[in-house]
Amino acid sequence: MTFPTPPVAKSDLAWLHRQLTIDAEVAGLLDVAYRIVDSAVGPLLLAATEAGLVRVAYVADGQDDVLEDLAARISPRILEAPGRLDVVATQLDEYFEGRRASFDLPLDLRLATGFRRDVITHLPDIAYGHTASYAEVAAAAGSPRAVRAVGTACAKNPLPVVVPCHRVVRSDGGIGQYAGGVEAKRILLSLETAA
Structure with a gap:
């Protein structure tokens, strides 16, 4: 029973x-x-x-x-x-809420390795409210020809929003892709330019 x-x-x-x-x-x-x-x-x-x-x-x-x-x-x-x-x-x-332009947090970057990690570490250098092209980020990471690899690194960024891959755009001014979707990228960029 x-x-x-x-x-x-x-x-x-x-x-x-x-x-x-x-x-x-x-x-x-x-x-x-x-x-x-x-x-x-x-x-x-x-x-x-x-x-x-x-x-x-x-x-x-x-x-x-x-x-x-x-x-x-x-x-x-x-x-x-x-x-x-x-x-x-x-x-x-x-x-x-528009009251913080950068994050002050300890980060564990173990999920990003090699060139992807190099790219990730340069992304916070893109100032709040500004953008950089994939080519500019590739040059900053020490591999100016690695434009596609920068795109992959941004897509695989384990810390979107906090590590601002949304600030990386196409050289022609197009918004480009984003892990959270193009609309999320637009929202983040609008939020930063409005502040």
Whole structure:
């Protein structure tokens, strides 16, 4: 004979999740913490290791896919633990409200390697409210002929918005592609030029 399981109150589940997060953090078992925040360009998944922010992803790209990739490339010890990302969420809010022109966050760039990492490290040099062409970024990264590789690096940027790949445009003035979609890129560029 089986007995029905009594329902668990949402408040009890929330308490259990908070306790699990605390216990995992204390025991050193929380390798990747994540949370989802709302933004002007849609929901964003934020993920951080102890070293810093490691991933910003558009939820439209598939939250489960992003988490699976993080589990494969960093660690399967991933937990929704919003507290580790409070500062990131606050700075993103300030950015989307037009009160922040740059981010002051520790970054974990392990998901970007080789030339892609070189490109990523040059993107914050593009000033808020300005753009640079793919060719200009290629030259700044030390490979002036690697224009297409810059496009790929921007498309694979693990930290969009925070590391401003949206500021990279085509040499002819066209907006170009963007991981979050062309409309998200337009929103980000408009937000920055309006401030």
